[in-house]
Amino acid sequence: MFGDISALDLARMQFAFTVSAHIIFPAFTIGLASYLAVLNAMWLWTRDEAYLAVFEQWKTIFAVVFGMGVVSGVVMSYQFGTNWPVFADKVGPVLGPLIGYEVLTAFFLEAGFLGIMLFGRRRVGDGLHMAATAVVAGGTLLSAFWILSVNSWMQTPQGHSLNADGQFVPEDWLAIIFNPSFPYRFVHMVLAAYLTTAFVVGATGAWHLLKTPGNRGARIMFSMAMWMALVVTPIQLFAGDAHGLNTLQYQPAKIAGIEGHFETYPQGRAPLILFGMPDEATSTTNYAVEIPLLGSLILTHSLDKPLIGLDGFPKEDRPPAAIIFWSFRIMVGVGMLMLLLGLWSGLARLKGRLYEWPWLHRAAVAMGPAGFLAVLCGWITTEVGRQPFTVYGLLRTADSASALRADAVGSSLTAFVIIYFFVFGSGAFYALRLMARTPEDRVTIDEIGPTRTAGITPIAQVGE
Numbered sequence: 001m002f003g004d005i006s007a008l009d010l011a012r013m014q015f016a017f018t019v020s021a022h023i024i025f026p027a028f029t030i031g032l033a034s035y036l037a038v039l040n041a042m043w044l045w046t047r048d049e050a051y052l053a054v055f056e057q058w059k060t061i062f063a064v065v066f067g068m069g070v071v072s073g074v075v076m077s078y079q080f081g082t083n084w085p086v087f088a089d090k091v092g093p094v095l096g097p098l099i100g101y102e103v104l105t106a107f108f109l110e111a112g113f114l115g116i117m118l119f120g121r122r123r124v125g126d127g128l129h130m131a132a133t134a135v136v137a138g139g140t141l142l143s144a145f146w147i148l149s150v151n152s153w154m155q156t157p158q159g160h161s162l163n164a165d166g167q168f169v170p171e172d173w174l175a176i177i178f179n180p181s182f183p184y185r186f187v188h189m190v191l192a193a194y195l196t197t198a199f200v201v202g203a204t205g206a207w208h209l210l211k212t213p214g215n216r217g218a219r220i221m222f223s224m225a226m227w228m229a230l231v232v233t234p235i236q237l238f239a240g241d242a243h244g245l246n247t248l249q250y251q252p253a254k255i256a257g258i259e260g261h262f263e264t265y266p267q268g269r270a271p272l273i274l275f276g277m278p279d280e281a282t283s284t285t286n287y288a289v290e291i292p293l294l295g296s297l298i299l300t301h302s303l304d305k306p307l308i309g310l311d312g313f314p315k316e317d318r319p320p321a322a323i324i325f326w327s328f329r330i331m332v333g334v335g336m337l338m339l340l341l342g343l344w345s346g347l348a349r350l351k352g353r354l355y356e357w358p359w360l361h362r363a364a365v366a367m368g369p370a371g372f373l374a375v376l377c378g379w380i381t382t383e384v385g386r387q388p389f390t391v392y393g394l395l396r397t398a399d400s401a402s403a404l405r406a407d408a409v410g411s412s413l414t415a416f417v418i419i420y421f422f423v424f425g426s427g428a429f430y431a432l433r434l435m436a437r438t439p440e441d442r443v444t445i446d447e448i449g450p451t452r453t454a455g456i457t458p459i460a461q462v463g464e
Contacts, residue, residue: 008401010409011083014416016383018075020376021420025069027375030144030190031197032062033110033137035224036117040133044126050216053439057217058201061434063118066110068427075416083409087390087400094160094168094176095150102146109139141190148189152182154391155382156250168391180250184243185382191236192378195338196371198228203368204435206361217439219355222364226354229342237335241298248299251392253313254385257321258328259295260285261309268304270295275329278321283311285325317388324385331377334370341367 036059043051080088116124116132124132159175160168170176202225208218248255256262260273262283272295276288296303310318341363348354386392390400 005406005410007404007406007409008398010406010413011079011401011404012397014083014409014413015076015079017413017420018072018079018416019383020379021424022069022072022076023375023379024372025065025072026140026144026147027189027193027196027372028200029062029066029069030140030193031195032058032065033133033140034194035197035201036062037130037133037137038224040130044130050220050439054217054220057434057437057439059118061431063114064427064431064434066114068424072420072424082412083402083404084390084400085402087395090166090395090400091154091168091391094153094170097170098146098150098153098177102143102150106139106143106146110136110143113139144190144193145186148186149177149179149182151382152185153177153179155179155185155386156181157391157394168394181243181246184239184246188236188239188243188378191232191239192371192375194228194232195236196375198225198232199338199364199367199369199371200435201225202229203365206364207436208438209355210358210361210365212438213355215439221439222361223354226342226345226349226364229338230346231342233335233339233342237339240335244299245301251385252308253310253317254319254324255299256308256310256312257319257324257385258381259299260288260321260325261295261307262311262321264309264312265296265307268296268300268302268307269293270299270307272298276325278325280318280321319385319387324381327377327380327384331374331381334374334377337367338370338374 036055039051039055039058042048043055113132113135116129117136120132121129153176156179157168158179159170159172161171163169201221205218205221205223205225208215209222212218244255257278259270260276260278261270262278262285269292271290271292273285274289274291276285278285293303296305296307299307310321341360344360344363345354348357348360354360388397389395390397
């Protein structure tokens with residue numbers, strides 16, 4: 001049924017599919033939790049019912065997406081035991097406690113206070129409700145901290161030793177947690193999560209502005225999202241550059257593959273290959289469109305520093321260049337579009353047309369999924385670029401898998417694809433339906449109490 005595809009390749013495809021399906025949910029909830037905390041704080045500060053209405057709309061969406069993220073994450077741990085038991089055994093002494101810390105310190109915070117955030121405003125009061133919302137937001141960031149520490153250690157392993165059984169044994173927990181690539185990955189991922197949320201919220205606000213330009217809730221969504229796009233996207237570009245320099249230092253083969261450089265430049269002066277077709281069989285990038293010297297300036301911030309190409313590494317240690325070459329360019333291209341939309345919104349704000357420029361709103365709607373696409377492409381670049389290792393330079397992917405038959409792995413992969421598209425497709429459809437509801441200020445008495453509902457007027461009539 002699965003032809004000549006090996007069990008190892010099927011296991012890699014299965015994990016790639018499940019982790020790709022999972023990553024989009026925490027990328028959304030990390031940013032959305034912080035957005036909810038800001039909205040709730042704005043409601044408490046201004047008592048503007050429009051902020052409360054937007055909060056109530058997005059908290060329901062958060063609950064749906066949070067649930068899908070939990071379910072999709074459980075499946076990955078199942079695969080560690082079935083498809084990757086050697087990996088689990090080798091790295092368990094290091095990664096097991098880190099994942100345990102994530103559950104104990106982060107997930108319990110999120111899950112424990114989520115109910116208060118969703119249903120407890122009237123029962124605990126505004127102050128404690130705000131505290132619970134802030135704890136949920138902090139929990140998502142703490143969860144990202146631990147998960148990025150796990151992934152970063154696999155990319156730049158430090159602080160361990162090998163015992164007689166070939167297991168990685170912790171020697172210095174601070175070196176393990178704060179490994180060389182962790183600060184860059186953590187900042188880059190959190191900013192990506194904030195931008196992902198901003199563009200979804202901005203697309204939702206723009207959608208409603210196209211239908212009801214005077215809707216106060218839609219204006220709040222769109223304005224806050226465009227501020228985030230304008231301010232955070234340039235910061236993300238600088239963070240990405242710093243991350244790239246760190247990757248060049250610790251994973252030079254990955255950078256060589258990303259840049260399509262099969263040839264080493266011992267004197268520097270490497271070009272920037274904008275586009276091309278990397279051919280690993282001939283070790284060349286065909287049809288390359290280059291800008292002279294710019295590759296060295298971007299990668300080393302110098303013209304004459306040596307730049308190692310893929311020819312500086314054994315073929316068996318090289319990552320799949322064609323995949324990461326294009327995934328990286330898609331990610332950067334999406335980032336440039338994000339920056340352009342942010343600048344466009346800044347111009348519209350200066351001209352006083354932020355809510356009255358339909359083509360800007362149409363562009364924002366089209367860019368709604370942009371953050372998810374950028375996150376997926378970034379994740380592909382990171383993970384495929386680490387190949388052929390699960391622990392970079394120390395444990396090969398081929399030595400990490402179990403001895404399962406290809407048909408067994410392929411059958412479970414097929415089942416995952418079918419179930420995921422049905423379950424998470426339904427959840428995504430429901431979340432989109434919630435986004436499509438017109439923002440209103442009809443907050444239930446059960447949520448804010450009868451004394452706060454008097455005198456509420458439709459959002460469209462609330463002053464700017």
